[in-house]
Amino acid sequence: MTRIGGPSLPQERRLTTELPGPRSRELLGRREAAVARGVSSTLPVFVTAAGGGVVVDADGNSLIDLGSGIAVVSVGNSAEAVVRNVSEQVEAFTHTCFMVTPYESYVAVCEELAALTPGDHPKKSALFNSGAEAVENAVKIARAHSGRQAVVVFDHGYHGRTNLTMAMTAKNMPYKHGFGPFAGEVYRVPLSYPFREPVPMTGEAAAARATDLIDKQVGADNVACVVIEPIQGEGGFIEPAPGFLPALARYCRDNGIVFVADEIQTGLCRTGDWFACDHEGVVPDLVATAKGIAGGLPLSAVTGRAEIMDSVHVGGLGGTYGGNPVACAAALGAFTTMRELDLVGRARRIGDTMLTRLRSLQVGVPAIGDVRGRGAMVAVEIVVPGTTEPDPTTTARVAAACRAEGVLVLTAGTYGNVLRFLPPLVIPDHLLTEALDVLEKSFATV
Numbered sequence: 001m002t003r004i005g006g007p008s009l010p011q012e013r014r015l016t017t018e019l020p021g022p023r024s025r026e027l028l029g030r031r032e033a034a035v036a037r038g039v040s041s042t043l044p045v046f047v048t049a050a051g052g053g054v055v056v057d058a059d060g061n062s063l064i065d066l067g068s069g070i071a072v073v074s075v076g077n078s079a080e081a082v083v084r085n086v087s088e089q090v091e092a093f094t095h096t097c098f099m100v101t102p103y104e105s106y107v108a109v110c111e112e113l114a115a116l117t118p119g120d121h122p123k124k125s126a127l128f129n130s131g132a133e134a135v136e137n138a139v140k141i142a143r144a145h146s147g148r149q150a151v152v153v154f155d156h157g158y159h160g161r162t163n164l165t166m167a168m169t170a171k172n173m174p175y176k177h178g179f180g181p182f183a184g185e186v187y188r189v190p191l192s193y194p195f196r197e198p199v200p201m202t203g204e205a206a207a208a209r210a211t212d213l214i215d216k217q218v219g220a221d222n223v224a225c226v227v228i229e230p231i232q233g234e235g236g237f238i239e240p241a242p243g244f245l246p247a248l249a250r251y252c253r254d255n256g257i258v259f260v261a262d263e264i265q266t267g268l269c270r271t272g273d274w275f276a277c278d279h280e281g282v283v284p285d286l287v288a289t290a291k292g293i294a295g296g297l298p299l300s301a302v303t304g305r306a307e308i309m310d311s312v313h314v315g316g317l318g319g320t321y322g323g324n325p326v327a328c329a330a331a332l333g334a335f336t337t338m339r340e341l342d343l344v345g346r347a348r349r350i351g352d353t354m355l356t357r358l359r360s361l362q363v364g365v366p367a368i369g370d371v372r373g374r375g376a377m378v379a380v381e382i383v384v385p386g387t388t389e390p391d392p393t394t395t396a397r398v399a400a401a402c403r404a405e406g407v408l409v410l411t412a413g414t415y416g417n418v419l420r421f422l423p424p425l426v427i428p429d430h431l432l433t434e435a436l437d438v439l440e441k442s443f444a445t446v
């Protein structure tokens with residue numbers, strides 16, 4: 001059984017059994033008896049190693065990874081610098097709690113985030129464990145700074161599964177159903193969703209539609225923060241029309257509202273920039289990061305204007321594990337890898353390859369209503385041919401056909417009709433091409 005992963009793993013698609021194979025099926029039996037039903041798995045093969053662009057399972061199958069564990073292992077699984085830093089850290093110490101006795105790597109991660117996030121103003125950070133926790137803390141900080149309570153979020157938005165972030169998340173099933181009551185003072189306004197606008201609308205007009213609602217239904221003076229994913233992730237990789245984000249950021253600035261970019265899925269090279277906000281030169285007041293930050297270890301952050309971050313009283317932020325030293329060591333290894341391998345450039349090249357290929361596929365496949373994406377965050381939206389009616393059934397079939405052939409793809413979207421692609425940024429070209437061949441064949445067979 002392959003147990004050593006990382007970049008030296010053979011970069012090949014190899015199917016030795018049906019999926020899941022006998023060993024995975026055995027483990028599945030144990031899983032069903034011991035693991036709660038609410039925790040689901042996209043493809044129930046049990047992993048023994050992963051690296052570069054592949055995931056290897058307990059039966060020796062080697063799958064092409066187009067999901068990166070939901071946008072996490074951008075630097076690849078078990079990237080060399082991550083493994084080295086983590087190993088050294090684990091041998092030195094595993095935990096002190098930064099709130100009890102600090103250590104250098106936490107500070108170094110905050111320095112890196114200050115340098116990398118948009119804007120050259122003085123910045124500070126606080127570290128946490130998960131994306132949801134970062135979003136929750138961004139709201140706490142914005143409320144403490146502004147003395148206001150209302151939080152504005154968008155249609156199709158996803159911000160996590162804790163009580164406040166469930167309230168901020170749009171989609172009921174599976175994220176919210178039966179889990180209320182939700183946190184109050186959360187208001188949802190329309191996004192710019194070019195593929196689904198009833199009439200074509202500029203980004204500025206879509207922003208005016210949203211801000212008009214805020215003015216009329218909430219009152220700008222009551223709003224602590226506007227929280228937005230610059231490209232929506234779980235909502236279906238929705239990229240707002242150009243001008244939408246800058247107009248929103250301007251509205252926030254003019255009204256003393258903290259503009260929070262949830263870059264948990266888009267941040268740290270994924271979209272072919274360090275951050276998705278960089279694309280239009282938007283400078284958020286606060287940025288939430290997680291996922292790709294630490295090569296697979298749990299770490300998240302809120303980074304932002306020093307005066308906003310410091311408006312919270314001493315002791316008001318933190319948590320036992322936030323900024324754990326092993327996770328911080330991993331993050332420093334991940335930052336090194338991103339720079340050394342120019343993963344911003346690599347994400348752009350992945351985007352060029354995928355978008356070119358998918359757009360030519362769209363010409364012959366009428367079920368592909370839209371192809372969109374930036375960098376290595378690419379999606380196709382599947383519809384009933386000739387309409388914009390979402391077709392989640394075909395989407396699920398194509399995804400299942402890809403997985404059966406050893407290509408791990410994910411779906412997304414409010415209507416469940418988006419195939420989304422988030423390959424590790426270190427995936428070799430030949431695997432990317434092979435995965436696209438499998439996808440093309442899957443569209444032909446379903």
Ligand SMILES: Cc1ncc(COP(=O)(O)O)c(C=O)c1O
Nearest residue numbers: 130131132158159160233264265
């Ligand atoms: C944009 C965005 N925000 C927040 C989250 C929540 O992150 P976590 O699952 O680490 O709590 C996610 C996770 O998918 C996300 O994509």
